[in-house]
Amino acid sequence: MACVLGIDVGSGYSKAVVLEDGKLRSCAVIPSGGDYREAGTKAAAEALDRAGITLTDIKRTVAAGYGGNMVDFADDTSTDISCHATGIHYLFPSARTVIDVGAQYSRAIRVDDEGRVGNFIMNEKCAGGSGKFLQVAARILHINIADIGELSLKAERPVKFTTGCAVFAESEAVSRISEGAAPADILAGIHNAMASKVVILAMRVGLDPDYVMTGGGAMDIGLVNSVGAELGAKLFVPDHPQITAALGAALIAWEQSKK
Amino acid sequence: MDYFAGVDIGSTMTKVVIVSGRIESSLIGPTGPEHRKLANRVMEEALGQARLSFDDLTYIVATGYGRINVPFADRQITEITCHAKGLQSLLPSVKTVIDVGGQDSKGIKILNGKVMNFVMNDKCAAGTGRFLEIIADSLGVPLDKIGEISLTAEKIAPVSSTCTVFAEAEIISRLATGEPIANLIAGIHDAVATRIASMVKKLNVEPDIAVTGGGAKNIGLVKALGSKFGRELLVPPEPLITGALGAALMGKDIYEKYAAEGQKPTRIGKKLEEATFFK
Numbered sequence: 001m002a003c004v005l006g007i008d009v010g011s012g013y014s015k016a017v018v019l020e021d022g023k024l025r026s027c028a029v030i031p032s033g034g035d036y037r038e039a040g041t042k043a044a045a046e047a048l049d050r051a052g053i054t055l056t057d058i059k060r061t062v063a064a065g066y067g068g069n070m071v072d073f074a075d076d077t078s079t080d081i082s083c084h085a086t087g088i089h090y091l092f093p094s095a096r097t098v099i100d101v102g103a104q105y106s107r108a109i110r111v112d113d114e115g116r117v118g119n120f121i122m123n124e125k126c127a128g129g130s131g132k133f134l135q136v137a138a139r140i141l142h143i144n145i146a147d148i149g150e151l152s153l154k155a156e157r158p159v160k161f162t163t164g165c166a167v168f169a170e171s172e173a174v175s176r177i178s179e180g181a182a183p184a185d186i187l188a189g190i191h192n193a194m195a196s197k198v199v200i201l202a203m204r205v206g207l208d209p210d211y212v213m214t215g216g217g218a219m220d221i222g223l224v225n226s227v228g229a230e231l232g233a234k235l236f237v238p239d240h241p242q243i244t245a246a247l248g249a250a251l252i253a254w255e256q257s258k259k
Numbered sequence: 260m261d262y263f264a265g266v267d268i269g270s271t272m273t274k275v276v277i278v279s280g281r282i283e284s285s286l287i288g289p290t291g292p293e294h295r296k297l298a299n300r301v302m303e304e305a306l307g308q309a310r311l312s313f314d315d316l317t318y319i320v321a322t323g324y325g326r327i328n329v330p331f332a333d334r335q336i337t338e339i340t341c342h343a344k345g346l347q348s349l350l351p352s353v354k355t356v357i358d359v360g361g362q363d364s365k366g367i368k369i370l371n372g373k374v375m376n377f378v379m380n381d382k383c384a385a386g387t388g389r390f391l392e393i394i395a396d397s398l399g400v401p402l403d404k405i406g407e408i409s410l411t412a413e414k415i416a417p418v419s420s421t422c423t424v425f426a427e428a429e430i431i432s433r434l435a436t437g438e439p440i441a442n443l444i445a446g447i448h449d450a451v452a453t454r455i456a457s458m459v460k461k462l463n464v465e466p467d468i469a470v471t472g473g474g475a476k477n478i479g480l481v482k483a484l485g486s487k488f489g490r491e492l493l494v495p496p497e498p499l500i501t502g503a504l505g506a507a508l509m510g511k512d513i514y515e516k517y518a519a520e521g522q523k524p525t526r527i528g529k530k531l532e533e534a535t536f537f538k
Contacts, residue, residue: 076534104425124420124425125421125422126383126422127422127423127424128422132424163381165381165382165383165384165423166422166424167384167389167390167393167423167424168362168381168382168383168384168389168425170272171362171389223493
């Protein structure tokens with residue numbers, strides 16, 4: 001048995017993946033909180049626990065993400081973009097454009113037929129297309145962020161937002177609610193506003209099928225549908241959309257461990 | 260005596276000005292979700308202040324982003340046009356206006372009270388009053404105090420985020436590291452000023468430069484903007500009412516133009532009555 005560990009410390013969540021002989025053995029996703037060093041350790045501990053092994057059984061560890069360089073027990077670090085590309089290529093070898101909607105940032109990545117990063121754009125200037133937008137929606141509607149997707153599917157007349165700004169959308173949503181708009185219609189409108197933001201990112205890296213959506217945003221079925229509609233193309237979503245970069249980090253660790 | 264009213268429904272504040280030969284009354288109230296109801300109420304108060312009744316008004320012009328929601332107005336005119344007009348009467352030497360509103364910011368080039376060119380941001384909360392409102396809120400400081408507080412800053416704590424959402428998180432984490440609030444507010448003013456200045460500089464900026472809107476009531480922001488343009492900026496005595504004043508004066512112009520031809524403009528708005536979205 002040869003096990004490796006991949007860790008992705010994101011701004012919202014930390015993820016860890018254990019591979020055994022290059023195959024997924026276990027994974028864990030935990031909120032990052034304020035301490036990235038601890039978040040990476042905790043995610044790793046949980047994934048190891050689920051695999052029934054300890055850190056001493058791990059041949060090699062690669063860390064990535066916002067707080068990746070704080071994981072002091074990692075043998076190596078990699079950028080979350082290349083980890084993403086590696087993870088996506090493993091899951092969907094035909095993927096060429098990846099749309100990743102994270103807690104604070106959204107980005108678009110072009111991947112080639114060998115899983116290398118062709119080009120990427122990250123939107124770090126604006127919360128418009130990021131998970132922050134969904135957090136705002138959940139807060140003003142007093143619902144759980146995990147329930148947004150299902151609820152949005154009940155929309156009959158999605159609200160048209162005039163803004164892509166998360167701050168202005170909040171006041172706009174409050175005004176629409178006071179006029180009697182249904183929560184489902186508000187959420188569907190927010191999904192559409194986010195979709196147009198992230199598809200613009202994807203257009204800037206160059207649209208090329210197949211398309212894959214990852215990150216916490218890909219767990220929101222309403223958002224996935226909106227992005228697919230905006231793209232006018234089929235959008236693939238991994239079974240565990242949050243762990244793509246951690247999986248990629250683990251795959252990189254696996255390749256390195258063979259040398 | 261002929262009286263003219265201007266109603267400016269902004270995203271955050273509703274303003275009413277009544278003029279004859281001079282400003283008879285001016286009133287500022289918050290904009291609620293139901294614009295029409297509120298415009299009616301602010302107008303009633305402004306009339307009360309001027310000791311006038313609705314029938315004493317000769318012509319009413321509505322402006323601002325909620326201008327179509329003023330059923331008793333005779334005409335709607337954009338806030339950019341009204342701003343230029345209002346500013347010319349307040350500060351005739353001004354050629355460039357920076358208006359920092361609750362949910363947008365604008366740069367307007369004016370010549371003889373007319374709009375030559377303008378730039379506007381209403382797409383992103385950065386560089387608008389909303390940005391300052393959110394930051395003041397997360398610092399636990401009243402919005403109307405941040406100007407003064409920023410003047411006590413020992414240095415400007417640079418804020419690297421553009422987005423309001425990210426800046427809020429940045430400010431909170433900087434507070435945790437012990438950065439004094441005054442320095443952070445100075446940093447926020449500098450960030451807002453940088454953003455507005457880069458937009459306004461797309462115009463051929465000529466002095467004098469004036470600041471209007473709610474942002475002009477923030478001395479820290481006015482100073483920060485001044486440093487970006489390398490000169491002192493002018494501020495009207497009541498910077499919020501510029502648009503409403505301009506609207507009232509536009510109404511006066513319209514009326515006088517007709518009067519010169521021996522005619523009267525058709526009045527559309529008839530009654531000062533409440534209207535709601537739900538009717």
